[in-house]
Amino acid sequence: MAMAGAKDVKTLYALRFCVGFLESCSFPGYATLLGSWFGPTQIGKRMALFENAQGIASMFSGYLQAGLYKGLNNAGGLAGWRWLFIFDAVISIPIALWGFYAIPDLPSNTRARWLTKEDREYGLERMESFGRAAPTGLTLKAIRRVYFDWHIWTFIFPYLTVAMMNYGSSYFNLWLKAEGYSVVNINTIPTAGAALSIVVALASGIFADRTGKRKTTVSILIITVTVGNILLSVWHLPKAVLMFSNFLLFVGAAAQPIVISWGQEFAQHDAELRQLLVATGNIFTYSFNAFLPVILFPTYDAPHYKFGYQSNIIFGGLAFMGVFLLDFLIKRELSHKESRVTTSGLVVLVTDTNESSDNNPPRETVATV
Template structure:
């Protein structure tokens, strides 16, 4: 692609920058949309649009054409991730949720693996077929895969328990979904208005929640793995595409193991910082740089052994289950921060002309991973403050449930609180 389009300077990074700008432009507006339009309508429609746009990239003659397409692709793709997280949090209980969010994360890692295998296969068998380079066929195949899955989304996405009309759910199953959420105190969706959004952003909760959610995202350096491999003279194009799939495979395993342990133990925060610890180890090794190939390979792969994001999303869902709109805004705002940082930070820390050995990138990643650990610990204490401030106490499952202020004031001892909440949950 670089040779065909005669890319130079920062143009490769700018493809990602324009995508990120589109993504952050659409993240919060899309939460208003799914609050008024069924997710089963809006998300598949957006996917159809970005699938078509992806195929159009195959016809690009220069970098400028790709800039506009990438912005629009990012805008429409921003509907998916926050919306799916809110949907998952509206259907699953604590002992199930982390594993389901992790499955969503695993699908991303598996898709990256499949993409690398597909690219290697296209380069080996279709490069030049029909007068098109293999990278152009890649975008065409991406669209061919995307479009039928988007159509399937109109029928498969269940919306929320209180609004679902999914044909594959029986009436009693829909009612069961509503009762399950009521039993654990998870509030149903309410109408999202500008006043409610303003109130959310005038309070510290959304900011203290979004920081641990985003920290690992812009600390990551695994996106430059391929550039290091490309600089090695003894590796073929197929090997450059295939070797990084080891990291995707590791991410798939980690995305199951850590959430499963977290669900079993009922604890979130210790496992949410594992990825940052691994990222610091890898960052230190890459900062040293002049090390054997195997050590640098290990350093690029080890951050994939954490699973911070699905655990933090689960933690946010459980902690603020009294407010569905707050949860959706935290995830959307977190994505805005992530993609805002990604729009300019790589240009500064990982300039293309310095690849594969960057002057400051890995050192700053170590700093960001360390700040992420601090942010997780601060978030843990903020949750406790939020529960006290909003008259939330823990039910027998360890989840916050709303009680009237008068009821809370009358509870003098922790044992009395637990009895009150247990009775309240049983009544619901």
């Protein structure tokens, strides 16, 4: 709301810093929250619903901006963009107050009034049945253990690259402006892309939950976005093709919820790792976003960028590699765990291959442990 009264750009910078600083815990906090209540066959679509609430917000914001521009521009001596910040606050404050009542915390410490005693016990039992550990507190020792382990870095690689590969969708409105669309259309046409991302994200989340094929699902989304980036890199194409290509980039928003769900699933036995996965991923994403767009998508090149979409093709290739690497390492770890479980049983089949040959097959003996 204070932004509505800003007198210069430096004031906006300072206020925007405060907004970013205070909202930074929200996304990783909700991801951890969902990962503490829902199991492997449920979290994908829930994560898609949560993250693509941003898509719904973008749609609403586009219509709100268009309405304020048409109906309240210069009303009461305030420009339309100032009214937008006022309405942002009017919408946000009641939701923040509602959050004190609605957000349930974790199954292990929830005191939400809308949950009964049986609900709380059921939540704990469900998490135990999934093998999902409750947090014990982020100590320096736990933080050191997490950051010196391969799991978090193998997760961050696809998390970051998937986020960066479809960054070009943020510049769709500049292409529309260059094509001569009206202010209202510049704000409303991208809402169709947001709607597309919502539908694809829900469909992808449901498919990944039901089949468990998270690698396949994310790979298909990466390929789709990469096709859009390739077409936009070529650029000298019919207007309809460029419009189609811009919409393809919105499909990439469906990939990150699945990667997050995947991370919450493979880290279910380590609560501290689950808490730090998305938070650390966001640190890297925000860090890249702080300088790369300025280099790759400079405003003076709009709407035809020399390196932007080409760089996103590279990010798509890296994301593809990251997804396969994550899948390989997770399966290898599970295989090792299964081997250890097998050898801790009462009876183990031992194969002696030292003297085996085509005519003399391996000798098998039963060893009691």
